[in-house]
Amino acid sequence: xxxxxxxxxxxxxxxxxxxxxxxxxxxxxxxxxxxxxxxxxxxxxxxxxxxxxxxxxxxxxxxxxxxxxxxxxxxxxxxxxxxxxxxxxxxxxxxxxxxxxxxxxxxxxxxxxxxxxxxxxxxxxxxxxxxxxxxxxxxxxxxxxxxxxxxxxxxxxxxxxxxxxxxxxxxxxxxxxxxxxxxxxxxxxxxxxxxxxxxxxxxxxxxxxxxxxxxxxxxxxxxxxxxxxxxxxxxxxxxxxxxxxxxxxxxxxxx
Amino acid sequence: xxxxxxxxxxxxxxxxxxxxxxxxxxxxxxxxxxxxxxxxxxxxxxxxxxxxxxxxxxxxxxxxxxxxxxxxxxxxxxxxxxxxxxxxxxxxxxxxxxxxxxxxxxxxxxxxxxxxxxxxxxxxxxxxxxxxxxxxxxxxxxxxxxxxxxxxxxxxxxxxxxxxxxxxxxxxxxxxxxxxxxxxxxxxxxxxxxxxxxxxxxxxxxxxxxxxxxxxxxxxxxxxxxxxxxxxxxxxxxxxxxxxxxxxxxxxxxxxxxxxxxxxxxxxxxxxxxxxxxxxxxxxxxxxxxxxxxxxxxxxxxxxxxxxxxxxxxxxxxx
Amino acid sequence: xxxxxxxxxxxxxxxxxxxxxxxxxxxxxxxxxxxxxxxxxxxxxxxxxxxxxxxxxxxxxxxxxxxxxxxxxxxxxxxxxxxxxxxxxxxxxxxxxxxxxxxxxxxxxxxxxxxxxxxxxxxxxxxxxxxxxxxxxxxxxxxxxxxxxxxxxxxxxxxxxxxxxxxxxxxxxxxxxxxxxxxxxxxxxxxxxxxxxxxxxxxxxxxxxxxxxxxxxxxxxxxxxxxxxxxxxxxxxxxxxxxxxxxxxxxxxxxxxxxxxxxxxxxxxxxxxxxxxxxxxxxxxxxxxxxxxxxxxxxxxxxxxxx
Numbered sequence: 001x002x003x004x005x006x007x008x009x010x011x012x013x014x015x016x017x018x019x020x021x022x023x024x025x026x027x028x029x030x031x032x033x034x035x036x037x038x039x040x041x042x043x044x045x046x047x048x049x050x051x052x053x054x055x056x057x058x059x060x061x062x063x064x065x066x067x068x069x070x071x072x073x074x075x076x077x078x079x080x081x082x083x084x085x086x087x088x089x090x091x092x093x094x095x096x097x098x099x100x101x102x103x104x105x106x107x108x109x110x111x112x113x114x115x116x117x118x119x120x121x122x123x124x125x126x127x128x129x130x131x132x133x134x135x136x137x138x139x140x141x142x143x144x145x146x147x148x149x150x151x152x153x154x155x156x157x158x159x160x161x162x163x164x165x166x167x168x169x170x171x172x173x174x175x176x177x178x179x180x181x182x183x184x185x186x187x188x189x190x191x192x193x194x195x196x197x198x199x200x201x202x203x204x205x206x207x208x209x210x211x212x213x214x215x216x217x218x219x220x221x222x223x224x225x226x227x228x229x230x231x232x233x234x235x236x237x238x239x240x241x242x243x244x245x246x247x248x249x250x251x252x253x254x255x
Numbered sequence: 256x257x258x259x260x261x262x263x264x265x266x267x268x269x270x271x272x273x274x275x276x277x278x279x280x281x282x283x284x285x286x287x288x289x290x291x292x293x294x295x296x297x298x299x300x301x302x303x304x305x306x307x308x309x310x311x312x313x314x315x316x317x318x319x320x321x322x323x324x325x326x327x328x329x330x331x332x333x334x335x336x337x338x339x340x341x342x343x344x345x346x347x348x349x350x351x352x353x354x355x356x357x358x359x360x361x362x363x364x365x366x367x368x369x370x371x372x373x374x375x376x377x378x379x380x381x382x383x384x385x386x387x388x389x390x391x392x393x394x395x396x397x398x399x400x401x402x403x404x405x406x407x408x409x410x411x412x413x414x415x416x417x418x419x420x421x422x423x424x425x426x427x428x429x430x431x432x433x434x435x436x437x438x439x440x441x442x443x444x445x446x447x448x449x450x451x452x453x454x455x456x457x458x459x460x461x462x463x464x465x466x467x468x469x470x471x472x473x474x475x476x477x478x479x480x481x482x483x484x485x486x487x488x489x490x491x492x493x494x495x496x497x498x499x500x501x502x503x504x505x506x507x508x509x510x511x512x513x514x515x516x517x518x519x520x521x522x523x524x525x526x527x528x529x530x531x532x533x534x535x536x537x538x539x540x541x542x543x544x545x546x547x548x549x550x551x552x553x554x555x556x557x558x559x560x561x562x563x564x565x566x567x568x569x570x571x572x573x574x
Numbered sequence: 575x576x577x578x579x580x581x582x583x584x585x586x587x588x589x590x591x592x593x594x595x596x597x598x599x600x601x602x603x604x605x606x607x608x609x610x611x612x613x614x615x616x617x618x619x620x621x622x623x624x625x626x627x628x629x630x631x632x633x634x635x636x637x638x639x640x641x642x643x644x645x646x647x648x649x650x651x652x653x654x655x656x657x658x659x660x661x662x663x664x665x666x667x668x669x670x671x672x673x674x675x676x677x678x679x680x681x682x683x684x685x686x687x688x689x690x691x692x693x694x695x696x697x698x699x700x701x702x703x704x705x706x707x708x709x710x711x712x713x714x715x716x717x718x719x720x721x722x723x724x725x726x727x728x729x730x731x732x733x734x735x736x737x738x739x740x741x742x743x744x745x746x747x748x749x750x751x752x753x754x755x756x757x758x759x760x761x762x763x764x765x766x767x768x769x770x771x772x773x774x775x776x777x778x779x780x781x782x783x784x785x786x787x788x789x790x791x792x793x794x795x796x797x798x799x800x801x802x803x804x805x806x807x808x809x810x811x812x813x814x815x816x817x818x819x820x821x822x823x824x825x826x827x828x829x830x831x832x833x834x835x836x837x838x839x840x841x842x843x844x845x846x847x848x849x850x851x852x853x854x855x856x857x858x859x860x861x862x863x864x865x866x867x868x869x870x871x872x873x874x875x876x877x878x879x880x881x
Contacts, residue, residue: 052471076474087466089333092519103462104474108455111522156473280675301674305699362691419767419795420686423666427689434667435691544669549660551667 001028001189002063002078002159004049009058011048013041019216021058026208028159031186032193033202033223036212037236042195043084045212046164049193050081062160076104080156082149084164084195094140094148095133098124101155116155123154126181128174142169150178160191167201179205199236203227203249211235227251259517263530267315270534274311274541275303279548313498314433314540314554315533316442318505320495322532323450325506326513326524327488330464331481332392335514338507339492342399345501346406347376348493352500353413353425362437365428366497373493376402381485390481391467430553431502433540445494449487450529456480457522464519502555505532508562515569535561606720608705609685609713616702619726620680624673627665627684630706631656632853633714634682637721638730644676652847652855668692674699680724682706708852711742711777718854734854741857745781749864752783755871758808758835759786763823765797774852782864784810804830810870811835812863814846838873842866 004026010018019041026032034042047053049060051067060067062078080101092100098120099112106112124130127147137145146169153161161182167175183205186192196202202209202223209226212218213235220226232251233240239254276287282299289295290303324339332341339345351372355365384390384398414425428435436442459480462470471477495502509532510524517523539557546552605615623642625631631650634643640655645662662676663669665687673681678701683693685707696703704724708714715735722731759775761767769775771789779786787806788796815821824841827833835841844862848855 047468050472052468072471072476073474076472081472083468083472087468089466089469090330090335090464090519092465096519097465100462100465100469100473103458106458108458279669279671298675298677301699302671306670306674362694415797418793424689427666432667434670435689437691437694544671549663549669549672551663551669 002191003027004079004160004191004193005061005064006049007059007061009048009060010056011041011044012054012056013044013216016041016216018056019212020218022210022218022220024210024220026160026191026193028189028191029186030191030207031182031205032208032210033206034193034195034210034212035199035202035232035235037214040212040214041216042212043164046081046162046193046195050079050162051075052081073104076156076158078158079160079162080153080158082153082161082163082166084168086145086149091136091138093134093136094124094129095120097137097148098151098155101152101157104156104158119157120151120155123151124148126154127151128177143171143174146170147174147178150181159189161185161193163192163194165195165197167196167198175201199227199232200250203251259523260526260530263527263534267530267534267537270537270541271311271315274314274537275307277541277545278302278307279545309439310433310436310540311537312439312443313436314536316439316446317433317436317495317499317502318509318536318539319446319529319533320442320449320491320498321502321506321536322509322528323446323453323525324488324491324495325532326510326521326528327453327460327484327491328506329510330460330521331484331488332396333464333466334392334396335511336507337396338503339488339495340501340503340506341396341403342380342489343376343403343406344373344489344492345496346403346410347379348373348496349429349501350406350409350413351375352428353410353417356421356425356428357413357417362435366437370493370497373489373496376406377486377489377493381482390478427553428500431500431555433499433502433536433554434544434551435500436498439498442494442498445491446529446533449491450526453487453525454522456483457520457525460484460521460525461519464521499554502536502558504555504558504562505536508566509535512562512566512569604723604726606704606723608720609707609717610705612705614702614704614724616680616724618679620702620724622676622678623680623682623725624662624676624678625650625682626668627682627687628652629687629851629853630682630684631659632851632855633706633708633717634721634725636731636734636854637718637725638727638734639721639725642725642727644678645672652851652853666692670695674701680704682721709772709774711738711774711856714852714854714856715739717852738854738857741854742781742860745857745860745864749782752867753871754783754785755810755867755874756787756806756808757784757810757812757867757870758788758803758806760811760813760823761795763813763826766800766803767795767797769795774856775849778849778856778860778863779812781860782867784863784867800826803827804833807834809834809838809874810840810842810867812842812844812866814849815843816846818843818845818862838870838877840870840873842870 006022006024009022036042044053048055062070102112102116124133127150129144129147129151132140132144150166166178170178179201182192206223209223210220211226211231229240229242240251241254243250280302282302286295286299290299321339328337328339328341329335348369352365352369355368380399380402384395459475462473462475463480467477510528513524513527513531517527539561540554543552543554543557603615603617604619605613607613621642622644623634624645625634625643626647628650631646632652634640635653643659645660646656648661648664650656662672666689681696681701681703683703683705685705693703706717708717715738718731718735722728757779759768759779761769768788770791771786773794776786776789787808811824811827813823820843827836830836844866849859
């Protein structure tokens with residue numbers, strides 16, 4: 001179980017003046033959703049939390065230790081990231097890709113053992129891509145590749161899960177499945193932090209929400225406090241209609 | 256994993272035996288055996304120990320160097336079409352060598368100049384790519400391609416202004432020729448040491464091949480690793496080109512072929528490339544010097560003739 | 575004739591000198607300095623010779639040692655007997671194994687023709703090498719004599735060298751007073767190449783009273799543009815072709831009606847082989863070129879008369 005803390009964190013969005021300083025405590029059992037329009041800095045924030053980008057000011061702490069003081073390998077055992085954009089990479093099979101997740105746990109001389117193999121296969125099964133094990137990654141659809149990426153994170157099995165719009169490209173069935181997975185993992189003691197495009201997903205599955213505005217403003221807190229029509233309309237510059245059905249709150253753009 | 260490497264190892268030894276046994280002059284197995292035992296006629300001893308053995312070792316070393324360098328470049332640039340020369344290394348070496356030839360220097364200085372040229376090319380591309388801020392594969396590739404084109408222009412200029420009698424020597428250097436190798440030991444030693452040094456990094460390379468950001472997220476120190484690969488690949492290529500001029504195809508095709516057969520694990524691909532690249536060049540060189548003897552062919556022609564159909568076949572089969 | 579008498583005198587003189595010395599082979603060290611300044615000493619006359627350039631082959635035969643040559647490289651086509659000899663590759667890629675198998679006691683190389691790497695390999699393997707490349711008429715005679723010394727064919731070789739010397743002297747005298755005529759020698763058409771006065775072809779032109787319009791250029795074989803040829807406007811243009819038969823290599827110049835050489839019909843072909851190799855065949859080449867330049871002068875003369 002691990003906690004991610006931000007202390008007066010101001011992320012570095014090139015060309016934009018300093019935003020609101022973030023002081024969040026992202027704890028085990030929580031599912032955080034980050035909402036905001038394009039360009040608000042959601043991806044930048046995620047990468048900064050993962051230690052891949054330097055902050056403009058302030059600190060990110062992993063279990064009270066500043067991220068910048070930790071070795072990459074140590075970080076990788078605690079924290080894992082699913083990227084939004086697929087990077088240019090070499091051809092590999094689905095199983096090979098998932099197995100890569102075990103890297104932080106293996107020394108240069110170890111080869112992947114049965115246990116590692118088992119974890120990878122289980123992860124692939126959970127994400128419904130086990131039948132594609134031997135297929136080359138670049139022959140898959142966008143949605144299938146997305147699920148393989150999540151399976152890789154699952155194979156890595158860090159305490160902190162960071163995901164950048166994991167439901168992109170996924171059909172409805174798999175969107176629900178993935179969000180349920182997030183909730184289950186949090187329930188098992190993981191710390192989950194996602195960027196989301198769809199605020200209804202946040203409304204239904206997240207325990208906490210961070211709103212990031214284009215101008216750098218931010219506010220965060222438990223989901224019930226955050227998903228207020230005023231704040232959301234300002235966030236998306238779009239009037240919304242709030243609907244209630246079967247105990248669920250749903251927001252749709254107003255005509 | 257070990258089985259395929261063992262198989263390749265056997266193939267490598269077989270190819271070297273083949274190379275030692277074949278030549279314009281027939282040496283029977285009995286004579287071969289005599290020489291190994293320390294006896295045999297002077298002619299046979301000269302043929303085997305002074306001509307065929309150094310040449311075979313030089314071919315193996317050079318082929319191995321090029322294949323491993325190619326494999327490393329392909330990971331570094333995340334591009335299956337990368338070869339050891341794509342960043343202008345052979346261009347720099349060529350300019351160094353041709354300059355030395357133009358000034359009428361001896362073979363030792365020509366080799367030294369080639370090596371210096373290759374290293375200069377490395378530093379140049381490194382500096383240019385680094386200076387522009389982001390050292391991404393596409394940027395590195397672009398910088399390298401442009402610099403390589405620049406070297407090409409310099410080479411063309413040198414060929415244009417050189418006195419006619421120096422041209423054949425320069426052209427043969429550019430085509431690559433194992434027979435010009437003065438000593439096989441730099442190539443063989445650098446190959447052996449490099450493969451041993453790179454094995455601990457092989458797993459990291461597997462991760463790097465998935466993408467730099469992904470690798471960083473999985474705990475790889477990306478920038479230092481990329482620099483290490485870049486310098487190592489440059490060293491390997493510089494040694495190869497200094498030994499036998501710029502021989503094409505081996506660096507591009509061998510790692511690629513191996514990937515089609517053996518998969519993507521660099522822990523297998525790197526040593527396999529060393530063995531397979533060496534084997535390919537030994538076979539090609541043997542053919543180059545025997546197939547229409549006493550006429551001697553440039554080895555690059557044979558590597559192309561051998562490599563291209565084999566590669567196309569494998570590509571077709573892997574579909 | 576003067577030349578025959580000189581020949582005989584020389585041969586006689588040599589015979590006397592030869593007989594005056596003890597002739598045990600082991601005592602007679604044969605030494606000669608090659609064209610790179612390196613001295614080679616053989617303890618016995620070379621019997622198993624390999625030549626690594628067509629010029630070397632021809633000069634070996636001129637030295638009277640043709641029957642000692644075991645193998646040659648591509649294009650060793652003169653004298654005709656050389657065509658019968660087995661090949662061991664090209665001058666840039668020699669089949670080392672075949673060479674070593676023949677166990678030569680002398681390998682004659684060409685200074686700028688063979689790759690240094692291959693010559694070094696021969697030296698490392700302990701094979702005696704002798705690098706030649708005559709650049710002057712005197713150099714041709716000298717190299718024939720040195721090769722003859724190494725091969726033990728002094729009688730024939732020295733005689734041939736003397737014949738060449740005398741021949742050059744005679745031709746020089748014959749054409750000493752001719753009217754100078756500006757001339758351009760085209761070595762190659764594309765790219766356009768010529769020679770300067772240091773080149774043997776340049777010396778041939780000079781002997782015949784030709785004034786090489788590019789004689790003062792720095793490089794031995796300069797690459798030039800058509801423009802400078804038009805500017806120089808030579809009275810005659812010569813080029814080499816197979817057997818001196820006219821072909822299309824000078825057709826480009828016919829476009830320029832204003833060129834004196836074209837106007838006066840002074841475009842000539844000479845046999846390429848004799849003029850391009852530094853061998854005794856230069857005597858034939860000189861006679862051919864001098865003849866062509868004579869015709870050129872006649873054409874100019876008749877054109878002037880017709881005015």
